[in-house]
Amino acid sequence: MVKLEQVEKIFKSDLLAQPFVALDKVSFNIPDGSLVGFLGANGAGKTTSLKIIMDFIRPDSGQVTFSPSLGNSRIEIFKKIGFLPERPYFYPNLNGEEFLNMLGTLSETPKAVLRPRIKHWSQVFSIEHALKRPLKTYSKGMLQRIGFLAAILHDPEFIILDEPLSGLDPVGRKGLKDVISEVHKKGKTIFFSSHVVPDIEEICDRVIFLEKGKLIYDGSVQTLIHSSPNTEIAIKVKGNREVVENILKGENLVKSWDDMGSDYQYIKVSAESKQKTLSLLVNHSIDIVSLDVEKPTLEEIFYKIKNK
Amino acid sequence: MNSKIYTIAYYTFKEVLKSKVLYGVLFIGLAIMLSVFVASEFTYGAPFRVAIDVGLGLLSLSSLGISLFLGVNLLSKEIESRTIYMIISRPVTRIQFILGKLLGLIGVLIVNTLILSTMIVLVTVLLGNQIEGLFFWSILFNFLESLLLLLVVTAFSLVTNTVLSSVFSFVLLIAGHFIADTQNIMFVTSRPLLSEVLKFYHYVLPGFYKLNIKDYVLYKQTLPTDFLIMNTVYGLSYSAFLLFLIIYIFNRKNLD
Incomplete structure (x- = not known):
């Protein structure tokens, strides 16, 4: 679905500051239809990688290539991508329904399709009762859930989630993990970052490990566990x-x-x-x-x- | 392409509207009416002039306040709170995003101008006076001035933080109003180097003074039409230049 080749990103806050290597020649590939976990401690380079994939920031070297099945132009590709940023904070004065309508319209989802989808997913995420309320009245967990809803509202082929489970209570985590698995079973490719290992172990079939901007492991979760000398x-x-x-x-x-x-x-x-x-x-x-x-x-x- | 700009503009406008900014505008409108009522009790034969003076002054303050305080957060807050990621991760180009955001805020400026200028017209007519054509030019210039300030502060917010953007924009606004007069004072004319520096500044940086014709409206002086058209063209061309500059910077900016 997406391939990163020798991607390097160096940050320098000002002229006198030491350059900080956020990503050091990182290469990996997310195959079509996979559910891949992106693991690493805080500051390992996960969010930077996702920002580069989403074209929010540009790499200093290396390249990102999307699968031709997503399309040839940026517009075609991004029509089939759903993205949830880390700790999202949405327009506080819009209500949930307005926010979802805006994002659905921008994703070119017809209104006739959008309405039943909002209804269906808001029921799944238990936020149907709050759709008419301004987003500033939502709890952190509700914002996370409406953010996830917005990411899958246009039925994308490739879903990228940055720490989707943070800020959720155990019931919310379980619910969201169930939805991720359900969406994956429909053939969608899901790539989600987390620093919580059991979440990745529970639902992912593949894992990519980053540590201090370097790729440490890229492969099957089960192979990693079975090949461990600690068994x-x-x-x-x-x-x-x-x-x-x-x-x-x-x-x-x-x-x-x-x-x-x-x-x-x-x-x-x-x-x-x-x-x-x-x-x-x-x-x-x-x-x-x-x-x-x-x-x-x-x-x-x-x-x-x-x-x- | 246009429908996406419209969608972003519509929800930006709605978000600002719901943030109760327009309550402030209505409050200013009431202040205009009240001040004219009070002034009419104390000023003999000139309540009309007070209505125009206070009205245009408050309209200017309100428009410039909206441009400065909402404009500085227009993009920086979007980036800081990651709201921008939810939009540009969709089939939306950065140009569509920036045009939509700016159009949304321009919509707020238009509503602000319409409400307050209607109040001024209403009060003036109630006082039994006629509105001259120059008054409407003044309203247009006021709008162009706030548009120019909005674009200045947006451009600054792309390259520096919100506090510095506000300060720089405010300094440019003040300097832009006084640059023409400053060039003529003896302190400047007697120093050729300083005179050249100010001349350069005059040609390059926004000349807000060109969009201020309040005195002419107040004292019922006339202005040649070609002067008004030239200054309108100046305001629009400078705004277009700033818009291109903003798009150029924003297209290359790392949104981190």
């Missing part, structure tokens, strides 16, 4: 600890050991040691009660990569 196998066995210890001793297989009373042991081994440990236990007729794969969360992996 552990928890084996629960029936037997005396002394007996089981004697079987596994000398092999340096066990990472941790939980004594669960005299009859049961809870052993944790690395994913690589799984086969060998199981073979030894089976060969010595030890009763294996259960076996669990304990994957590290994306959050744990994120902090590990970050601290490297």
Whole structure:
């Protein structure tokens, strides 16, 4: 849908200030129909990347290319893009309906289509009751929801969201995540930035990591989790600890050991040691009660990569 | 293309209207009526002149106030609060955006001018006087002056912060009103270098004094039509130049 190639952006606040590299030759590609999370701490360069994609700011070098399926001119392309900025603050004196009508009209959505869409989505986002109220009376969560509504109102093919879940309560977060998944299932491409790892892990199939303006990871969320050396196998066995210890001793297989009373042991081994440990236990007729794969969360992996 | 400019202008106008700016305008209108009523009690034979003087003065203050205080926030507030991102992330060009925003505010200036000039006409007619043609030229010039100031402050707001934009624009407004008289004082004429600097300033920066004909209206003096047309053309051409400058800067500006 969009491809960034060697994009670099350097900010300099004034002549004497040290230049700050916001993006350092960043390249990535958002495939059609994907739901990609854009992860990074505050100041990692996520918003700068999104601003460059949206042509709000221009890169110092590198280029941004949109898929031909979106169109050839800027106008054609932007007709099929929905964008929600971070911490949006809308015209305070317009009411919700006027604001949505304005944005829908600017997106060239016919009035006959616009009205039922506003009705449908405002019901989904539970803001139907507030559409006649000025936006200055909306809570932060309501503004976030009407902003998201405005971003998808014209049924865009490519939706870009900058921190869409910030400022929402748990119920609001869940609702918005459900809508993101629902819209994605309709074949839309979604690219959303967040610094909250579990949100990305929950709904995205791909993740792009940025740290201090550099690309750290670009790929599948599951591959990242599975390929992590932190994956552990928890084996629960029936037997005396002394007996089981004697079987596994000398092999340096066990990472941790939980004594669960005299009859049961809870052993944790690395994913690589799984086969060998199981073979030894089976060969010595030890009763294996259960076996669990304990994957590290994306959050744990994120902090590990970050601290490297 | 035009429908998008209209949409942006319409909602900009509506947003300003709902911000209760026009209550201020109506308040000024009432002040005009009240001051004329009070003045008619104290001035013998000249309440009409007071009505015109106070009326045109308050109209000018109101229009310039709208241009300065709303104009300075027209773009800077949009960028600061990221509202602009919601608009230009749609199939809208930056030129359409800026033209729409400016037209919306020009609409507010027109409404302000219409309300207050109607009040002045009403009061003058109620006092049993006739309105001269020059009065309407004065209204037009007042509008051109506020339009010019709006474009000056918008141009400044694209390159500096809101406080400096307001200060610079206000300084230009004051200087633009006094530049012609200043050139003739002996302190200047006796210093050739200073005289040249002021001459350069006179040719390059906006000459707001060209759009001020209140004294002629007050004292029922006439002005040649070609003078009025030339000054109208000056106001419009300078505004067009500033508009091109604003579009040029805005098209290249990083909106961060």
